[in-house]
Amino acid sequence: MKYYSTNKNAPLATLHEAVVKGLAPDRGLYMPERIKPLPKEFYDRIDTMSFQEIAVAVADAFFGEDVAADDLRRIVTDTLSFDCPVAKVDDNIYALELFHGPTLAFKDVGARFMARLLQYFIRQEESGRVNVLVATSGDTGSAVANGFLGVEGIHVYVLYPKGKVSKIQECQFTTLGRNITAIEVDGVFDDCQALVKQAFLDADLNAHMRLTSANSINVARFLPQAFYYFNAYARMKALGKGDNMVMCVPSGNFGNITAGLFGHEMGLPIKRFIAANNANDIFYQYLRTGKYEPKASQQTLANAMDVGDPSNFARVYDLYGGSHTRVTAYIDGATYNDDAIRATMRECHDRTGYVLDPHGACGYQALRELLQPGETGVFCETAHPAKFKEKVDEILNTDIDIPDRLAEFMKGQKKSVEMSRQFEDFKAYLLKE
Numbered sequence: 001m002k003y004y005s006t007n008k009n010a011p012l013a014t015l016h017e018a019v020v021k022g023l024a025p026d027r028g029l030y031m032p033e034r035i036k037p038l039p040k041e042f043y044d045r046i047d048t049m050s051f052q053e054i055a056v057a058v059a060d061a062f063f064g065e066d067v068a069a070d071d072l073r074r075i076v077t078d079t080l081s082f083d084c085p086v087a088k089v090d091d092n093i094y095a096l097e098l099f100h101g102p103t104l105a106f107k108d109v110g111a112r113f114m115a116r117l118l119q120y121f122i123r124q125e126e127s128g129r130v131n132v133l134v135a136t137s138g139d140t141g142s143a144v145a146n147g148f149l150g151v152e153g154i155h156v157y158v159l160y161p162k163g164k165v166s167k168i169q170e171c172q173f174t175t176l177g178r179n180i181t182a183i184e185v186d187g188v189f190d191d192c193q194a195l196v197k198q199a200f201l202d203a204d205l206n207a208h209m210r211l212t213s214a215n216s217i218n219v220a221r222f223l224p225q226a227f228y229y230f231n232a233y234a235r236m237k238a239l240g241k242g243d244n245m246v247m248c249v250p251s252g253n254f255g256n257i258t259a260g261l262f263g264h265e266m267g268l269p270i271k272r273f274i275a276a277n278n279a280n281d282i283f284y285q286y287l288r289t290g291k292y293e294p295k296a297s298q299q300t301l302a303n304a305m306d307v308g309d310p311s312n313f314a315r316v317y318d319l320y321g322g323s324h325t326r327v328t329a330y331i332d333g334a335t336y337n338d339d340a341i342r343a344t345m346r347e348c349h350d351r352t353g354y355v356l357d358p359h360g361a362c363g364y365q366a367l368r369e370l371l372q373p374g375e376t377g378v379f380c381e382t383a384h385p386a387k388f389k390e391k392v393d394e395i396l397n398t399d400i401d402i403p404d405r406l407a408e409f410m411k412g413q414k415k416s417v418e419m420s421r422q423f424e425d426f427k428a429y430l431l432k433e
Contacts, residue, residue, distance in 0.1 A: 001065045003030040003219065006314040015066040016121045019114070019220045020130065022213035023200045029314050030219050036061040037267045046230065047238040052080050054234055055227040061266060062223050063117075071120060076227075079112040084228040086235045086378060089354045093367050094241075095381040096232045103172055104384035104406060106225070106256065107143035113224035114214055115147040115154070122153050131433075132156045133199055134214040135192035137252060138165045138304035139383055142172030144214040145180045156214070157430075159183045159192040159419070164299055164306070168387050168406055175412025183429075187421035190297050190308050193253075195426045202423075208431055216255020217311050225259035230268055232378050241376045248274040248367045248379040250359040251283065252305035254312035256380065257331075261319060264330065274332045274370055276362035276379070278302040281335035283310060288333075290324040292317075301338045301391055302358040304383070334366035341365075342395050349396050357385040357392065 003018040004010075007028030013021065018030040038061060046054060055076050063072055082100045089095050101108025122130055132154060134144045141158040148156045158173045162184045174182040185192050196213055199205050216222040229247065236242045247270045249257040257275050264270055277284050278300040286292045294309035320326035336344070344365040345356050356364055363379030371377045385392045386402045393399055402410075419426055 001063075002033045004033060005029070006031060006318045015063060015219070016124075019118055019121060019218065020210070020212050022211070022218045023197065027197065027201065029217050029311065031315060031318055032062070032219070035262060035265045037265075043267065043269065046234040047242070049234060051083060051227070051231045052077050054230050055080055055224075058227055058230055058263070058266070059224070062226075067117070067120065075113065075116040075120065078116055079109065079224065080227070082108070084109070084231055086232055087354075089348070089352055089364065090368075092371065092375070093364065093377045093379070094236065095354070095360065095364070096228065096378050097381050098228060099381060099384035101143075102405065103139070103142040103146050104387055104403065105139035105143055106228075106380060106382040107139050108147065109227060110216070110221040110225050110255075111140075111143035111147035111214060114218060114220040115151050117220045118154065118212070119151055128210065130154050130210050130212055132212055132214045133159070133196045135159045135189065135196045136165070136173070137161070137189040137306050138169045139387070140215060140304075141165070141182070142169055145173035145176055148214070149176055149180060150178060155179045155181070157181045157183055159185050159195060161188050161192055162186050162418075164188065165303060166388050166390070168389060168402075168410065171409040171412060171414070172406075174414045174416050175409060177415060182416040183419050183426075184416040185419050185421055188297050188299070189306055191421040193311065195421070195423055198423050199426065199430065202427060205427060205430055209433065215311070216253055216258075222255035222259050222312065223262065225256055226263040226266075229260040229263045229270070233268055233270065236376065236378060242269070244271050244375045245269070246271055246274065246367065246371060246375050246377045248276055248363040248377060250302065250305060250363045250380060250382055251275040251277060252280070252307040252310065254283065254310040254316060256382070258312045258315045258319070261316065261330065265319070271375065272330055272332065274334060274363075274366050276366040277333065277335040278305045278341065278362060279335065279337050280306055280308055282308060283313065284333040284335040286313075287328055287331065301341050302362060304359055305362070332370055334362070334370060336362050336365060345392070345395050355385045355392065355396065355400060357381065357383050357388055359383060
């Protein structure tokens, strides 16, 4: 399989090249030349298959031409050492719980898969260390850092906005050491993302060190997230609720929902998607007006969605041929400010007993407002609410338990490198590495 750039001004790349480079030379995002549909027989029996069996079939459609079958199966099964179950919240609304992995966030799937695929490729080379740059607004940093922790031949630099991620999230990537370096940027997430993108295009840095990204701009990070959309459909079909299924995705950088859209192109029978935004409503406004107008991100309760220029919009736009009509035929949107998020969390907890995190609250509320008669909704509960314990306890007037895995992170000592948002400072730091 070859991969092309969304900017259409770079040479085609192999999967190996796309994974190791991360970003195309023309600043575009890599896209596979074709998306293989899965056969009808697969969907007929999907409700009898395990999560790992489903994921192996999906991974083969994406990567089977470039990775040996036994190796790909091992990568998938090692990645999915945990489940992503559905849980009933209302009569017609279910949560796809994506917080059962090592760092209790949905990004564990993509990060763990990418770590293993990247190691598979660099073992075929003899060209030294690969350096992974990743910008995070919260969960990406912890998932990537823990997914790559101790992986030979790879060093990870996690860039995060100072004071704008939760303390628990911060502990998950600043206390690890070893091959993980946390860089605390005096700015917002978009500044961190800009530093990463600019680094890829800097000739001096690329002559000095091999760079790649573990953000959802990397095909090995975002494509595996399709696995759990297939699993959600399988589990809902087993409940007799697979027909007229609507998938709602709390969306920040849009890699998560894009993976689901790829699944839809492969024949996954999801009726439509809803992108749920917080106050950073750039995509919502695009759906309404047809104009994509990035702007500075706003800090909100749902901090992992605080993105003012979502990178993966380029993939959504490319997937549907730049047609606003086609995009809106498959995707609806919603946007909620902090007051609305708080109200949803309280109402859901009081009425159902289910504890939403601030991001999942956006997805849940969008389904409550936008589901049509006869539809069943599934929203992504993207992180365990304990990762936002201070906020959740205050909003719900409760004291939620911290899972043992999170508690262990909090015992570690913070280690971070303070950094301005100026690229020259970041470049100078990396050139000394």
